Amino acid sequence: MQALYGAVREERGRWVGSYENYRLTSAFQPVYGYPHRRPVGYEGLIRVEDDRGRPITPVTAFEGVGNFDQQVWLDRLCRLLHVHNFVAQEQPDCWLFLNIHPAVFNHAALQVRMLARAVEVVHQLGLPTHRLVFEVTEDVMARDDSFEDAVEAARATGCLLALDDFGVGHSNFDRIWRIRPEIVKLDRSLLKRSRGSRRMARALSQMVALLHDCGSLVLLEGIETTEDAQLAMDADVDLVQGFAFGHPAPFLRDEEGVSALEDVWGLFNERQARRQRDHLDRLMPFRTALALALGPLQQGRPLAEACQAFLKLEGAQMCYLLDEEGRELGPRAAPASGPAETDPRFLPMERAGDARWARRPYFRRAVETVGEIQVTRPYLSLHGARMCVTVSVAYRQDGRLRVLCGDLDWDEG
Structure with a gap:
């Protein structure tokens, strides 16, 4: 942990990190609850600048990571930045969503001393672990039998687990039943397929209902337009995230999203009334x-x-x-x-x-x-x-x- 703190510093109220010749900062994208009409959480996203202050993608910056130990260190550094920048803004009663590489998750959750130290640091910063949501993709489950043990170890600390990118690749409900994630993030490709297809939109709604039956909240990301937001509302998802409600930003903001959400609710009422009339007329x-x-x-x-x-x-x-x-x-x-x-x-x-x-x-x-x-x-x-x-x-x-x-x-x- 000491080595990690050697790579971060505070600048004008914000925490920044250093990795090789890159400057790392945090951006936060709000996650809204439809019924609540406000952010219920924020996802921490890393932003990278080179030594000339030019923005570059994290993929480009980190593609040279040479070994697993370096991957673990860099993963932890990004999360440490997000926690510090989130806590500094004193946002009560909100989750902090943190991405974690699946292999790093497996490794860290099963390292008892490392896990205990991480929990201690988070508590010292004033952030209860029950406000942390770890986002992990499910692809590692097909390759690593220790994933379920790692899930239980992480859950014992009080944090929540979000299964990311569900609905693509080798996604299946057997994994949902086995690891019981508190939140399932649906891949944005499902939203794309539902645009312009009532049949696909109905299938999306049924998938959401099944995930609810499995005991998971459902988050749909990639909401870019009002029509996307309507599709998500029709599908009965619990949480939404995307440019329609707010772009990633250094500071936690909600004004833009609250206004957009009110517009979506107004359109929802109009659309429901119109659909009901059309349905009755047809039948x-x-x-x-x-x-x-x-x-x-x-x-x-x-x-x-x-x-x-x-x-x-x-x-x-x-x-x-x-x-x-x-x-x-x-x-x-x-x-x-x-x-x-x-x-x-x-x-x-x-x-x-x-x-x-x-x-x-x-x-x-x-x-x-x-x-x-x-x-x-x-x-x-x-x-x-x-x-x-x-x-x-x-x-x-x-x-x-x-x-x-x-x-x-x-x-x-």
Whole structure:
């Protein structure tokens, strides 16, 4: 630790470091909580200048690191700078996010004396370890069996773990379940893929929900525009970071981000109202047509005849009847133009036979509220592996419960 302090000094209220001919300083980018509408943390990022004061990238400056011991030393130096500069600004109740090389993390966390000394220094500076978040990429887990032991050793100090760049490369949920990170940082490539694709945006939302079920908060980085911020909000992420809310800067600032966040909330309210209107308008003809089919069905008319109005609507796929156990009753009814073209690769899924759909939300909700029209969220239909929405309603005929269902295409691009 003494050698590290020999490489840092205080200049006009800021701490700077020296490495070879380079000058190292800290920059902090805010991490915002959507519900809180304020920064809940800051990520420490290293900034490098050469001996002429010209900025250069850390990658360029550190590419000559010759051995692992030097890598460990440099990694620790950067974090020491960030801690000093963060503490000096007296920002209460905020996390400090610190990047750490995975191999260095493994090494340091398992060195008991080194770890204890680092904790002691942080406490002496007035920063509780529960306000430290170590960001580690998961790629090392595939190569180093000691990673889980290192996680437990670091967690015992009281700090939090953020798994960085999740969603690319060899990412998998098995690692989430094994190491139980408090925070998962989604790779910005997921955001890029979700732009302009409702299907990908929906998949992003489902990934976030699964991470929540695993017990992790979710942070989405790379938020550059208002549209990005809306995508993140729609996906129900907890934390956001990016140029839309603040650029890395030497001093902890939040005014720019708070204003941007208020704009995002205003757009969110407008967009939600518009989406709700559009959704209802799109579904209303199908809801009405399915309700009109109940009378003829209860009078004993054939399914295809009773559901004519539904099947004439653009986008209608089929209608079918289920009994009280969710089993199909009789043949399905398709539009007069014939059923939608089927991908031959999924023909085995088309032959329903004695299919039972009791697990499906459209069945469960219908039988819980007999006589009320139910509408599902978009889901993957087993009939041709297409996205669809099902409108359903339960009714009684001759003392037996029946559920009428109508499927419609829901291609969102």
